Structure formats: C-alpha cells, structure tokens
Amino acid sequence: MALLSHFFPFPSQVGAQIRTSLILKALSSVTDVVLIGQECGETDLSEAKKYCKNFFVVKSLSRSIFSNIARRLKEPFVAFPASGRHLNIKQFKKILYSLPKDYDDAVIWLEALWLMKAVNKNDERKIVLDQHNIDSEVLKRRYKNGAFPINLLYYNDFLKQKWYEKENIKRASKIFSVSPDEKEKHIELFGDLDIDVLPNGVEIEKYPLLFPNYKEKTITMTGDFGYIPNVEGLNYFLREIFKGVKKEIKDAKVLVAGKNSKSLKINNEDVVLYGEFKDPAEIFKRTTFSIAPILTGGGSRYKIIESLALGIPVVSTPEGAEGLNIKESEGLFVAKDPKEFADKMIKLFLNEEMAQKAGAKGRKAIEENYSFDAVEKSLINSISDILN
Numbered sequence: 001m002a003l004l005s006h007f008f009p010f011p012s013q014v015g016a017q018i019r020t021s022l023i024l025k026a027l028s029s030v031t032d033v034v035l036i037g038q039e040c041g042e043t044d045l046s047e048a049k050k051y052c053k054n055f056f057v058v059k060s061l062s063r064s065i066f067s068n069i070a071r072r073l074k075e076p077f078v079a080f081p082a083s084g085r086h087l088n089i090k091q092f093k094k095i096l097y098s099l100p101k102d103y104d105d106a107v108i109w110l111e112a113l114w115l116m117k118a119v120n121k122n123d124e125r126k127i128v129l130d131q132h133n134i135d136s137e138v139l140k141r142r143y144k145n146g147a148f149p150i151n152l153l154y155y156n157d158f159l160k161q162k163w164y165e166k167e168n169i170k171r172a173s174k175i176f177s178v179s180p181d182e183k184e185k186h187i188e189l190f191g192d193l194d195i196d197v198l199p200n201g202v203e204i205e206k207y208p209l210l211f212p213n214y215k216e217k218t219i220t221m222t223g224d225f226g227y228i229p230n231v232e233g234l235n236y237f238l239r240e241i242f243k244g245v246k247k248e249i250k251d252a253k254v255l256v257a258g259k260n261s262k263s264l265k266i267n268n269e270d271v272v273l274y275g276e277f278k279d280p281a282e283i284f285k286r287t288t289f290s291i292a293p294i295l296t297g298g299g300s301r302y303k304i305i306e307s308l309a310l311g312i313p314v315v316s317t318p319e320g321a322e323g324l325n326i327k328e329s330e331g332l333f334v335a336k337d338p339k340e341f342a343d344k345m346i347k348l349f350l351n352e353e354m355a356q357k358a359g360a361k362g363r364k365a366i367e368e369n370y371s372f373d374a375v376e377k378s379l380i381n382s383i384s385d386i387l388n
Contacts, residue, residue, distance in 0.1 A: 001027060001387075002099060002106050002107075002109065003020075003023075003034070004096065004111060005020050005038070005112075006084075006114060008038065008057055010045075010047040011047065014224040014300075014302070015224075015301070016111075016224075018200075019132070020130070022202075022203070022375060023109075023379065026372075026375070026380060028051040028052065034053055034054045034055065034099060035055040036092060036096060037055070037056075038057075038059075038060050038088060039057050039058065039059060039060050058088050059091060079163070079164075080164070081135070081160045083114070083161065084112070084114030084117070087114055087117075093120075096108070097120075104125075107127075108128070110172070113165060113169060114164075116129075116168040126174070127171055128173065128174045128383065128386065129169070129175045131176065131186065132178060133178070133182065135165070136189075139161055141296040141297055141319075142154040142158075142228070166190065170190065173194065173386060174194050174195075174382070174386055175194065176198040176382070178197070178301075179199065179323025179324070179325075181322065182197075183196075196378075197378075198378055198382070199325075199369065199375060200302060200370060200375070201371055201372045201376075202309050202370060204371045207280065207309040208281055209363055210281065211311060211356055211359065212289060213286055213288055216286055217252050218253050218287050219289065220255045220284065220287040221234055221237070221256050221257075221293070222283060222290065222307075223303050224258055224260060225258060225259065225260040225261045225264055226259060226260040228296075229295065233292070233294040233320070234293065238268065241293065241342050242254065242270075244338070248346045248349075249346060252349065253270050254268075255286060255287065257274035258276065259276055261275055261276070262275040262276075281310060284312050288348070289312060289315060290312055290313075292320035292321065295319055297319040297322055301320070301322075301323065303320075304321060304324060305324075309362075309366045309370075310359075311359040311362065311363045313333065314331065314332050314333065314362070315341060318336060329358070329361060331360075331362025333358075
C-alpha cells in the first residue's frame, strides 16, 4: 500500500496526525506500507521506520507572507480549492509514480481528498479515501458565520471545494468517515458510495487516569491553532463566554496548548499560551475541565477524546461534539449558546464530585468506543477485501 498524507504523521501531536499514525500502525500489521507525507515542522523518522517499509518526506511549499499573498491573488483564476493549495502535488505525484514495479498494483490510501490530484485519472489501482470531514460543509458554515467581506472569500472557497468533491470523491473504491452522521451526510451529498465508519481512537494505555484539578481552576483548550476553526472557537469563547464565568469564578484561568498556540495574539492576563506539548498528561494534570467551543465543525474531535481518555470532563458546542457517541452523563457537556456554556462551566467549577464522576465515566466511554484496539479491528475488517 502507498499511503499519501498531507502531513508527516510522526510525531503525532495533533488530532489528524494521531488518527493517521494509528491507521498506519494498523495497516502495517497486515500489509507493507510506503508512506509519502508532507513535512509540517518536526518529523520523527525513527518512529516511521517502525511501521513503514519505506517513507518519503515531501518538501512543503513556501508559506511566507508573500507566497500566501501570491496564492490568494491567483485564487479567482485557479479551480483547485484554496484549502489544498499548500500541498506540493507535483512532488507527491513524482514520488508515487517512481515507486518500484512492486507497487504497480498497490492500493493507494489518501489521507485527504485534495491528494486525489496526485493520482492520474487513468490509474486503475484501488483508492481508499480517509475523510476526516467534508471540507465543503466546513467552508459553508464559515461563509455563513463570517463577516463581510471575508465571507465572500469563504463562499468562493466553498464553491470550488464543492465542485472538486463532486468531481473526485467517486474515484475512491472505499471511503472511511469518522462517524455515522458523517457517513449519512456523504451519501446525502454524493449519492451511492462504498463508505464505512472508522471512528477516531487512542492508545488508551498512553493515557493515565487523572482527576480534575481544583487547585488551579484551569480551563484548557488544545488543538492546532493554525487551523482556523480552532482560532475562531477560542476567540468566540473569550469574547462571549469567559466573561460570564469570571463573574462567578474570579480565579478562573484559560490554558491554550498545542501547535501554533504560542503565536496567538491574545492580550488577556487570564490566558496562558503554552505552546506545543508531547504528552497530553502534562497539560491535563493542570486542568479542571477542558473546552471545545468550535463553531464551524470539521476536525478530528481529538481534543475531546484525549481529555476524556485522561478522565477530564469537557464542555463543548454541538458543532465541536458532532459525531461522537458520548452522552452528557459520560463527561461530555454540550451547550447550545454562550449562557448555557458558561452555566455548565460554573456548575463544574462548583461541584468537584460531579466533575470527578463525569471524568471517570468519560474514560470508560473512550475505552469502550474509541480505543485503538476497536479501531484497528474495524479497519482491518473493512479493508480486507480491497487488500486481497
């Protein structure tokens, strides 16, 4: 199998990297895998060697201010969606079609639909597509929620992405979605597809059971803050929700951790920008509960899965919790508006016993539904026919 990913999955620091690294580990137990991944900062080649017969690091395109401006200026004249234009498609294609003849009939695994552009249209090999989300739906929410005139750019991106999806998604022999809801949405938008559900998972043994920390009164949000929905969600939380919490919980603090979090421009003495972390426990041991105030959906929901795996409850918007089979009694508290969000946070701050019970039940829910063992079995069962 040749696995193409728009990021190198090792080290696994953000949700999409975790998902892809676990998929790669599962696949390597039943077939030889060649990994072709684009660099995105640090790359852990030693970890890749454990699971890949071979691997290639694709050099990323320049992301300088001038390069980004140039790409934006070209957008009205380019059909390829803006969200995939940072990919070095030429190098992906060059590597894919220079693999040894042993791979002439290999299955091609695409971690993102944008990478379909690297596969020739006359290529008859079977293609497996891992759909983390439907990007056109994310862009649709962004232009509907966005302010003028930036929402016009999102609308333009939405139209291109929608066209690109309809033109390319049926080239896949097999598609994986992250939840039953996402599966149904795919069928609604694109018609008859061979699509199975492959939920996100974690290697549960790497997540020690913690307890909510009530000494520091810390609200934690993790994620990749180069991903626009995470930044929008954080700004929404600070603007619409956090002030209401501070009125009741005077010493409450917000800890923002993950890729690109250090570069955020936030002028608030109650917000700590932690930066990247390798071990989630180092962040969550300081946490009373975590938040997922996402407004435009999409993404991997790993900020919720990791928090609950460690026994830390989560307060989320409905969009942030989309597709997760976890009840409120299992540590995931969903709030539909800023007041409800603040009220649920205050209730958690004031009831340590409730938070501890919710966190413990959340851990159990992750063990039962989102462990790597369960995901691995589901994946191998679904893909066995294609590999054979």
